[in-house]
Amino acid sequence: MKAQMRKGVLxxxxxxxxxxxxxxxxxxxxxxxEQELIVVEGTMYPLLTRLKNAGLLGYNWQESTSGPPRKYYHLTEEGTSFLKDLLATWNKLVNVVNQSTKNLVGNE
Amino acid sequence: MNKTNNVNIGGFPFTIDDDAYAHLQKYLDKIEQHFRHSEGYEEIIDDIENRMAELLNERIRNKRIVSMEDVEHAIGILGTTADFGADDFSEGRSAFDSSYKTGKKLFRDPDDKIIGGVCSGLAAYFGIQDPIWVRIGFAILALGAGIGIPLYLLMWALVPEALTPKDFLSMRGEPINVNNIAKIVEDQVENISDQLSELGSDWKSKRRKKKSEKKKSWKDRH
Structure with a gap:
């Protein structure tokens, strides 16, 4: 469960x-x-590929001077509304957790 | 003197030391094995290879030949499969993915029980709205052939009780995602705060009682 939560947050x-x-x-x-959420780049590629295949992300190829062409990712329309839903869910979850910890502190 | 190899990484030509080549080959093989069963496997490998080419390219700039250190530097940034192990996001779906179905599992339902929660658990498992029908079934079995009671006791002993939010979702066969878990956590928080406030008022009334009893006994004595 912990790994799944982390995955969702990521x-x-x-x-x-x-x-x-x-x-x-x-x-x-x-x-x-910077947020210490991910340590190595390799874990990122499968995640991006999955989000892209789910129709949430799209990408454009851009020429690069430092190597092969680069994939630049952007949100699709579906991705934008998905993110909105996700944020709402997240805020709800944060509220619930805050509430529960508040209760615990208040009753000590 | 060192033997070198000419390789094509992500469509770019590199000249690479023999030992560095062997190291890189081993690394990329491991990555391939690691992601073999992942969704979009080929694309992931391509992405990683392209990034590898870019990292090496940035690194060698003025040199002509890729050395062992350059390969290790790039691997350090991309990470080894051992690093992925702790953070394996390649497989499965995320916590937010609504298509992540739980396997339905049989649990006893502690929230809706008369004896051990066996009947309500069975009702949840088979999608029966009201556990009363399962209970009636067991009662008939118990009265008729007498098999209902030992069967019930057996299931009570063998079927685990649902304890965690995940158990509850599995019991009802609902998909596990953050929405659902949030709902259950919310329910439980409400439950707990209800219980706490009940406990609080209970305790207060008991204390009041004790106080008045004390007063009483004090008055009686005096």
Whole structure:
């Protein structure tokens, strides 16, 4: 369950980062590393591929001076509304957890 | 002197030291094996290979030949399959994915029980709205052939009680996702806070009682 939660949270973060504009995987990873959510790049590619196959992400190829062409990811329309739902769910969850911990502290 | 190899990584030509080549080959083989059963396997491998090419390219810039250190540097950034192990997001679906169905499992339902929750668990398992029908069934079995009672006791002993939110979802065969878990957590939080406030008022009334009893006995004595 813990791994699944982490996976869900990670998805939420990735979608949020991409929603700010087209993103290259290693840039996304840089931001996630700062939050200590992900450590190595390799874990990212399967996740992006899955989100893309689910129709939430799309990508454009862009030529690169430093190597092969790069995939830049963006949110699809479906991805945008999915992210909105996800955020609502997340906020609800945070509220619930806050409430429960508040109760515990208050009754000690 | 060192033997070198010419390789094509992600469509880019590289000249690479022999030992570095062997190391890289082993690494990419491991990655392939790791993701073999993942969704979009070929694309994942391509992405990783392309990124590998980019990392090596950035690294060698002015050199002509890829060395062992360059390969290790790139692997350090991409991560080994051992690193993925702790963070395996390649397989399965995420917590938010509504298509993630739980396997339905038989549990006893502690929230809706008369004796051991066997009947309500069975009702949940078979999608029967009201467990009363299962209970009637057991009663008939018990009265008729007398098999109902030992059967019930056996199931009570063997079927586990649903304890965690995941158990409850499995019991009803609902998909596990954050929405559902949130709902169950919410229910439980409400439950707990109800219980706490009940406990609180219970305790207060008991204390009041005790106080008044004390007062009484004090008055009686004086």
């Amino acid at each position: 998805e939420l973060c990735i979608l949020s980062i991409i929603s700010e504009g087209e993103a290259y995987p290693s840039d996304i990873i840089q931001k996630l590393k």
